[in-house]
Amino acid sequence: MGKTITEKIFAAHKRDVPSDNNVVLDIDVVMCHEITTPIAVNDLKARGMDRVFDPKKIKVVIDHVTPSKDSKTATQAKILRDWARRNNITDFFDIGANGVCHALFPEKGFIRPGCTVIMGDSHTCTHGAFGAFAAGVGTTDLEVGILKGVCSFRLPETMKITITGKLAKGVYAKDVILRIIKELTVNGATDKVMEFCGPVVDGMSMEGRMTLCNMAIEAGATCGVCLPDRVTAEYLWPFIQDEYADIDAAVEAFRKWHSDADARYVAEKTFDVSALVPQVTYGFKPDEVKDITGMVGTKVDQVYMGSCTNGRIEDLRAGAEILKGRKIADNVRAILSPATPKVYNQAMEEGLIKIYMDAGFCVTNPTCGACLGMSNGVLAPGEVCASTTNRNFNGRMGKGGMVHLMSPVSAAAAAVKGYIVDPREMM
Amino acid sequence: MKTFGGPVLFLDRNDINTDEIIPAKYLTENAKEDLKPFILEDLKLPGFDPAADAKGAKVIVTRSNFGCGSSREHAVWVFEVNDINVVIAESFARIFRQNMFNCGMLAIELPKKDIDALFALGSGVTISVDMDKETLIARGSREFTCKFALNSFDKDLVLAGGWLAYADKKY
Numbered sequence: 376m377g378k379t380i381t382e383k384i385f386a387a388h389k390r391d392v393p394s395d396n397n398v399v400l401d402i403d404v405v406m407c408h409e410i411t412t413p414i415a416v417n418d419l420k421a422r423g424m425d426r427v428f429d430p431k432k433i434k435v436v437i438d439h440v441t442p443s444k445d446s447k448t449a450t451q452a453k454i455l456r457d458w459a460r461r462n463n464i465t466d467f468f469d470i471g472a473n474g475v476c477h478a479l480f481p482e483k484g485f486i487r488p489g490c491t492v493i494m495g496d497s498h499t500c501t502h503g504a505f506g507a508f509a510a511g512v513g514t515t516d517l518e519v520g521i522l523k524g525v526c527s528f529r530l531p532e533t534m535k536i537t538i539t540g541k542l543a544k545g546v547y548a549k550d551v552i553l554r555i556i557k558e559l560t561v562n563g564a565t566d567k568v569m570e571f572c573g574p575v576v577d578g579m580s581m582e583g584r585m586t587l588c589n590m591a592i593e594a595g596a597t598c599g600v601c602l603p604d605r606v607t608a609e610y611l612w613p614f615i616q617d618e619y620a621d622i623d624a625a626v627e628a629f630r631k632w633h634s635d636a637d638a639r640y641v642a643e644k645t646f647d648v649s650a651l652v653p654q655v656t657y658g659f660k661p662d663e664v665k666d667i668t669g670m671v672g673t674k675v676d677q678v679y680m681g682s683c684t685n686g687r688i689e690d691l692r693a694g695a696e697i698l699k700g701r702k703i704a705d706n707v708r709a710i711l712s713p714a715t716p717k718v719y720n721q722a723m724e725e726g727l728i729k730i731y732m733d734a735g736f737c738v739t740n741p742t743c744g745a746c747l748g749m750s751n752g753v754l755a756p757g758e759v760c761a762s763t764t765n766r767n768f769n770g771r772m773g774k775g776g777m778v779h780l781m782s783p784v785s786a787a788a789a790a791v792k793g794y795i796v797d798p799r800e801m802m
Numbered sequence: 803m804k805t806f807g808g809p810v811l812f813l814d815r816n817d818i819n820t821d822e823i824i825p826a827k828y829l830t831e832n833a834k835e836d837l838k839p840f841i842l843e844d845l846k847l848p849g850f851d852p853a854a855d856a857k858g859a860k861v862i863v864t865r866s867n868f869g870c871g872s873s874r875e876h877a878v879w880v881f882e883v884n885d886i887n888v889v890i891a892e893s894f895a896r897i898f899r900q901n902m903f904n905c906g907m908l909a910i911e912l913p914k915k916d917i918d919a920l921f922a923l924g925s926g927v928t929i930s931v932d933m934d935k936e937t938l939i940a941r942g943s944r945e946f947t948c949k950f951a952l953n954s955f956d957k958d959l960v961l962a963g964g965w966l967a968y969a970d971k972k973y
Contacts, residue, residue, distance in 0.1 A: 390973065394955035399973070410829050411874065417832065424970075440830070447830035454832065497873040497897060513875035513901035519969045527900075527955070527965070561817050562867035566896050595870060597896055660817060747826040747872070768821045768871060770844040 377635025379533045380600055381568045384508040384632065388491050390525050399527045400508075403490040404432060405520040408476050410439045411495030413454040415518035427462045428524035434485055435459045436468040436476050439743040444750045474715030474741035477501040477589065477683035481581070482717055484614025488603035489632045493517065493526050498683050498765065499598075500591045503568075504584035505611070506603030506632050511592060531597060532641035533568045533634075538575035540649030545799035547693065548583035549685055549763070549782040551575070552590040553654035555646060557664035565595030567641060570634065575648055576601055581610040582689040589684045590765050593661040603629035653798055656780040659769040667785055670795045675779070676758040678709040678790035679772070680736075682746045685763035685783050686714025691722045694787035695730045697801055703735040704793025710752045712739045734790070748772045761789035804960070806888045806908050807930035808860025810940070812921060815847060818864060819871035820898065822846075824880045826872070834879040841880045861888045861929045863920050869898025878905050888931055890938070892917050903956045904965035910938070916948045933960070 378386070391399040405428075412435075419425050427433055435455060443449035452469075459467040468479060477498050486492060488506035492499060495517040502509035512526060520526050538551060569591045576584065584606075588599030601607075608615070608625040619625040653667040680686070680694055691713060703709045711731045713719035719741060722728050731738055745752030746764040748771055754760055756775025763786050767778040779795065788798035822845040824837060831837055842852040862881070868891040869877060878901045881887070888908045902909035908931065912920075920927070923942030931938045933952070940946045952960075962968035 393958065393972075394953060396953050397955040413832050414834070414875075418966075422966075445830075447832075450832060451830060495873060495875075497871065499873075511873040511897055513873055513878070513897055513904060515875060515901065515904035515965050519965055522966075523969050523973045525969065525973050529896075529953075561870055562893065562895070565867065565893065592871075595867065595895060747821075749826050749829070766821070766871060768819050769846060770825055771821055774825070774844065 376639060377637035379570060379634040379638040379640070380506060380602060380632050381508055381531045381533055381598070382638070384489055384491060385531065387489065393527065396529050397527055398530060399525050400491050402493050402520050402524050402526050404434060404485055404492040405517070405524070406476060406480055406492065406494035406499070407433065407435045407455065407517065408439055408496060409437045409451040409455045411514050411517060413451045415514045415521060416454055416458045418518060419522065424522060425461070427464065427521050430463045430465065432524065433464050433521060434466045434480055435464055436473050436479055437470070438473055438476050438479070439747070440750045441473055441740070441742050442470055472716060474718070475683045475686055475743055477585070478687055478714035478718065481505065481585065482715055484611055487611065488607060488629045493520050497592045498589055500596060501585050501589040501683055503588040503591070503598045503600035504581060505607055506601060506629065508598055508600070510598050528597070529566060531568045532566065533570050534564055535570050535572065535640040535643040537573035537643070537645040538571065538648055539573050539645060540575065540647040542575060542648055543651065545653055545784060545802055546648070546651050547782045547784065548579060548586040550651055550654040551646070551648055552587050553656065553664045553780065554648070554651055556590060556594045556662050558644070559594040560662045561593065561660050562595040564591065567596055569594065569596045569599045571599060571601050577604065580689060581606060582687045585687070586684055590661070593765060602633050653782060653785050655785065655795060656767045659767060661765070661767060661780065667781065667795065667797050670779070671797060673779065673795040674759060675707060675761045675789050675794060677752065677754060677760040678703070678707055678786050679745050679752055679760055679762040679764065680710070680783055680786050681712030681714060682743065682764040683714065684765040686712060686718065688718050688721050690763065690783040691718065691727050692725070694783040695727045697784055697787035697791065697798060698734040699730050701734055701791045703790040706793045707790055709736045709790040710739060710745065711736045712744060712751065713741055715741050745772055761786045761795060804906070806933065808928060809858050810861045810863050810927040810929050811856055811859035813845070813847065813862060813864040814921065816865040817867045817870055818845060820869055820874050820877035821871055823869070823877040824874065829874060829876055835883050837876055837880040838883045841884050856884060860886055861890065862886055863917065864889065864891045865917065866892040868894050870895035873897045875901045875905070878902055878907065882907065890920070903959040906960050906962070906964040908960060910950045912948065912950055919946050933957070
């Protein structure tokens with residue numbers, strides 16, 4: 376019987392089978408940030424195990440609260456910084472070079488097809504966009520990953536999500552994944568991998584695929600995954616050009632990871648997105664999604680654009696299309712946080728930053744910050760935010776605040792009007 | 803062997819997420835014990851007072867998809883430092899469930915009818931867990947006993963005292 380991409384990756388990384396249901400995998404990339412890693416570092420130190428399994432396979436960034444906002448966050452950053460130096464971890468990204476982990480690490484070429492990735496961060500599923508198995512884990516899994524380079528997982532079942540049709544103007548990967556989560560519900564993919572395929576995925580950039588895979592966790596999935604192809608090879612080319620004669624050769628080599636035609640799926644779902652309109656969340660769960668046309672007029676106090684979901688260059692370009700020559704509404708404050716220094720720089724070179732600033736946006740440095748209500752745009756009780764992030768949980772961006780998740784174009788349109796609006800009317 | 807059981811805190815809702823269990827603003831603490839006062843702080847349930855109601859509880863009984871959202875193990879630690887080491891639910895989010903076993907704590911899944919039966923016991927319920935026999939006994943307005951099933955690897959993690967101890971010996 377054929378295998379799915381995830382089964383192939385598991386077979387290639389199997390270290391141990393501790394029970395019928397579990398497998399321990401060798402991990403290729405262990406990623407760390409300053410919120411979930413310091414307690415692991417302190418624990419390893421206390422146990423007299425202050426070492427790492429392979430400093431080259433550990434990637435570290437300070438991204439959640441940066442620059443530090445108080446002495447506690449400064450201490451977290453310092454623990455991470457000192458640990459990285461002590462253990463000769465050279466891929467360490469501090470202020471000036473840091474950005475949101477799930478946007479920064481792909482940009483650095485750290486994620487390759489067929490590799491295994493863990494991080495103490497639930498949105499690690501983003502990296503499945505490269506044809507990797509990438510899963511968010513807790514601090515203990517991270518600690519063992521740092522020390523031993525292994526992690527345990529239950530045997531994965533895969534749900535095949537085929538996306539067909541053609542995206543209409545004003546409709547993006549974010550709208551597609553919100554629609555899928557609505558259908559699956561917040562635990563519809565628990566303990567499963569969501570394999571995204573079909574012509575719409577094939578036609579998406581890596582940025583779009585990362586947006587899709589990023590929110591797989593919001594349906595409970597262990598990982599999202601896309602099959603690595605020419606788009607993947609072209610994105611990675613600067614990093615893999617010494618490994619392959621040309622892009623064609625890389626594309627051919629990546630094919631070995633593709634799911635076999637006779638692979639077994641636990642479920643198969645097809646979404647025809649031709650008639651899809653912009654989507655938005657209305658409640659406190661990411662599956663509480665409706666057509667934006669049903670939410671028009673909802674007043675917003677803040678607009679936030681950024682995060683590991685939608686802080687990449689394509690997202691900034693899309694938002695700028697709406698904002699060019701327009702001003703944000705008087706009742707709104709708007710924040711743009713480009714997800715990485717490279718995105719920020721590119722946006723400057725393309726004149727996008729000026730468009731955002733002329734419209735009245737505050738442009739911050741790359742950071743996770745407001746997405747999880749830690750810094751850089753926390754809401755007051757009763758306030759409403761139109762946001763390109765990934766979670767609308769009660770209190771997520773600040774106690775008593777309300778978050779409506781949407782695409783960058785929908786968020787930019789809300790900034791201009793001061794309330795939720797169908798962005799297609801402004802394009 | 804570690805014992806599991808005691809007074810029960812009932813949380814009657816599906817999809818309770820880790821932001822509700824421990825809000826992100828407390829993730830700047832670098833010692834688990836410092837999380838203690840903030841247990842379930844952002845969980846809004848009718849008549850629920852997080853700090854007061856969690857006091858004295860050793861077991862949580864809840865509905866489906868418990869612990870969804872952020873991977874933060876702080877959601878497990880905040881239970882651990884409050885002496886809660888068993889969560890019984892219809893189902894768990896994967897990362898939360900793994901974090902529980904990784905910390906040598908118990909995440910027990912029961913069918914809906916058994917969860918309903920536990921909720922029907924009223925207040926002042928106490929549960930004792932027998933890991934060997936994979937049985938739990940709940941005492942409230944009456945007594946209710948049911949079986950549960952643990953994955954053998956998850957059981958090994960609990961017996962080893964968590965994933966780090968297990969992995970350090972084996973890998």
